[in-house]
Amino acid sequence: MAQHQVNFTQNGGLPVALTSVDKVVNWGRSNSLWALTYGLACCGIEMMASGASRYDFDRFGTIFRSSPRQADIMIVAGTLTKKHAEFIRRLYDQMTEPKWVISMGSCANTGGMFNTYATVQGVDRVIPVDLYLPGCAPRPETLQYAVMMLQKKIRREKADKSQKPKRLM
Amino acid sequence: MRRYTPKDDVQKKAYYTDRFWVAPQVPKFDVSDDEVFTADLEAIKAEYEVLEAYIQVEQMVVYIEPEDNFNVLKLMKEQLEYTQLSEMSAIDWLADKGGFEVFYQMLSMNKRKRIRVKCFIEENQAVESVEKLFRSADWSEREMYDMFGIKVNNHPFFKRILMPDDWEGYPLLKTYPLQGDEFASWYEVDKIFGKEARDVIGPEIRDSAAVDRYDTKRFSHLGHEVPYGADISEGEPDASPLPQEEGGVFLIEKFNLEESVVISDRDR
């Protein structure tokens, strides 16, 4: 977990007064959260299970996309190795604004049990994270809850362009 | 049943009482105990120098000179029917003997026997590649270089295999710290943002038990949502853990627990 000095809440422009235009736009945004498939380790299996028929995220508008250019959120599911850190940053930069990140599982949150030389100790050292989902691995229901909490967060944001993009630095 | 030991202060005690305990060796037997191995050893001895040979756990271990490694393996493959190189790597003996032990684990399906060929090399001494004899040695030799820094001559594509190409240090050396050296701990920051970002991003938190109740710069507590860096020593406001707002959401049906159905048929 990074101890960085960035104030995300200020950058996000909270607290805000929402207009009805914001509400409509946020309704659209929050209910079609297309997620980038980012399964890096065992958590990725739970993420795939969430997308498959039993839990079926498609019902809720969360459709998994394989291209960062078509995705709104990045669900970082699994262990981020130092070798891969550069690529996660590149894919994050390729996503179009507005974009959100869910860090799924202990490994993505803090490095988890991999307290070793080869593991990034939390993805927020590399990309800004909106929601941390604890668990090893979190079950699909938990991921659904996380997505719904993120929708709730999106509904509170202002929709216009004055909302500054999130920056880690 | 296992003998009972009091567990009151068990976490305060060191788990390993002797950190430098060396497991005792399984007994070694003379090569003459086994006919097949005796014949194999004679064939190797006839052409190349054998420093030591014995049988351990039904496998023959042969120590040879490192310069002979390609030729000995070629002899074993072409004449002695040891057609598979099932594993090869190295052992770090830098502290004890100032070098590495490179081993080749050979398997003969015809004879149903395994031989371990070993050679000792000094630090910075290179070995000859056996990739031309066994394709499996291709990646094994790259891994050996990646993990120990042992150079291999005449390898067709000699570069790191697991760690990034610009990595510094060899992680499987006994002297390499588990949580990484200075280079490793800043690797991703230096590479993505540059060295000047180190102050902004801060060092890694390596203490997995680190908990600071009043730290609001990390995760928020469940059911509480406070701004980044706010002072919560006086208490913090509650936030609803429900994923929908109290008054319902614009154009979205509100989830109603009473009307929801719990499926009891697991096969459905």
Ligand code: SF4
């Ligand atoms: S948090 Fe657990 S389940 Fe998820 S990637 Fe890490 S080890 Fe695997």
